[in-house]
Amino acid sequence: MQKLVITGEKKINGEISVHGAKNAALPLLAACVLTNGIVTMQNCPKLSDVYASCRILTCLGCKCQRFGDTVKIDTTGISKHEVPEDLMREMRSSIVFLGAILGRMGKCRLSFPGGCELGPRPIDMHISALKQMGAEIVEEHGLLDCSVGKGLHGAKIMLSFPSVGATENIMMAAVLAKGDTIIQNVAREPEITDLANFLNMCGARITGAGGSTICISGVKELHGCDYSVMPDRIVAATYLGAAAITGGEIRLNNARPSDLEAVLPVFEEMGCRIYSYSDNIYLSCHKPLKAVKTIRTMPYPGFPTDAQSILLAVLSKAHGTSVIVENIFENRYRQVDELVRMGCDIKTEGKVAVVEGVKKLYGANVISTDLRGGIALVLAALAAEGETVVENIKLIDRGYDKIETSLSQLGANIKRISM
Numbered sequence: 001m002q003k004l005v006i007t008g009e010k011k012i013n014g015e016i017s018v019h020g021a022k023n024a025a026l027p028l029l030a031a032c033v034l035t036n037g038i039v040t041m042q043n044c045p046k047l048s049d050v051y052a053s054c055r056i057l058t059c060l061g062c063k064c065q066r067f068g069d070t071v072k073i074d075t076t077g078i079s080k081h082e083v084p085e086d087l088m089r090e091m092r093s094s095i096v097f098l099g100a101i102l103g104r105m106g107k108c109r110l111s112f113p114g115g116c117e118l119g120p121r122p123i124d125m126h127i128s129a130l131k132q133m134g135a136e137i138v139e140e141h142g143l144l145d146c147s148v149g150k151g152l153h154g155a156k157i158m159l160s161f162p163s164v165g166a167t168e169n170i171m172m173a174a175v176l177a178k179g180d181t182i183i184q185n186v187a188r189e190p191e192i193t194d195l196a197n198f199l200n201m202c203g204a205r206i207t208g209a210g211g212s213t214i215c216i217s218g219v220k221e222l223h224g225c226d227y228s229v230m231p232d233r234i235v236a237a238t239y240l241g242a243a244a245i246t247g248g249e250i251r252l253n254n255a256r257p258s259d260l261e262a263v264l265p266v267f268e269e270m271g272c273r274i275y276s277y278s279d280n281i282y283l284s285c286h287k288p289l290k291a292v293k294t295i296r297t298m299p300y301p302g303f304p305t306d307a308q309s310i311l312l313a314v315l316s317k318a319h320g321t322s323v324i325v326e327n328i329f330e331n332r333y334r335q336v337d338e339l340v341r342m343g344c345d346i347k348t349e350g351k352v353a354v355v356e357g358v359k360k361l362y363g364a365n366v367i368s369t370d371l372r373g374g375i376a377l378v379l380a381a382l383a384a385e386g387e388t389v390v391e392n393i394k395l396i397d398r399g400y401d402k403i404e405t406s407l408s409q410l411g412a413n414i415k416r417i418s419m
Ligand code: UD1
Pocket: 022, 023, 024, 026, 093, 120, 121, 122, 123, 124, 125, 126, 127, 161, 162, 163, 164, 165, 166, 187, 304, 305, 306, 328, 329, 330
């Protein structure tokens, strides 16, 4: 077991490149199952969830090799349609393999993803849409047994909520299905557009990604391609948060300002100066932070739930009272008790968190509760007086490639130790 040991009150200053997006890489790796050939995926982050996806691909009969930031996937040997339960448990978002395996193999068997750190993670929308496309799905003893008989067919699907995972699963099931699929009220996240761009490069016919309706005309076969994963907008927000909470100055390379249109104004409202151009974002924070008006998490282009935990930590040091309303996941304030141990003044009730800014934070022994909640503890520790020990950091490793190396490069006093 490993921990992060952080001695705070060091300003985060400097320049850093943002790695590829976890939430884009995972569906892209799943989508490789639909191709017949070789995919060369560049800018693929070195994260435990990405390694878990590669293990699933290998289990299905693909060959995966990593060369630095590039992963090469040869899908010509795919022969299996089952994802073992231990791999499903390792990564809850492995459900995104369902549409891809079903689309390619005509059958799929995997275990129900169940609950996770963020609370229950239902997949009712995924299942109901796949059924509309001709899939037969039997749920028994935590297992999902899916088959398509004569094959999947196009359908007109209206999502009751713009779920990211459901949109991805339906897109993947539809690319090789017979006929046209129209999906309405889809998720508009940039990672959806990345998936559509990748599939189109492999020969799919998808239009409308980034908007509310996606149309997919089924094709017979997909081939491999060379693709570069989009930059991680939540990692970018994390570095900005680290600079803001420590009163530092940072320049991000390989970051897309357009993906952060709901987030950057919040930093400006706190009193940070931001300049952005092409794929760079510059933030400086030389004045005490100010509280902001209510932040409400929403599906994209609204304020992202994944950046909420980061802002919650940063606002703990802002002068005044800020209010956050979490509308996407019900269990997204679990790190608050740990933040309070560090001196934060945060009260939560249901979806709402009220953050009373404090002058000082103090180092403490704390435990990560989920990926973004864990990084929130690291941000608070960067600004805290004394030493903080963050445990359960395997959750942080799911989304950040060697966070201690990146933050050390920016001036933090942080090290990883094995217990
Ligand atoms: C993805 C992201 C996650 C992000 C979230 C919202 C990945 C790997 N994960 O998760 O980091 O926080 O989008 O931006 O990309 N829901 C249902 N039924 C369903 C599907 C979803 O009720 O069939 C609910 C969920 O419980 C949740 C909400 O819809 O309350 C949003 O979930 P969804 O957009 O599907 O998130 P994920 O794809 O799981």
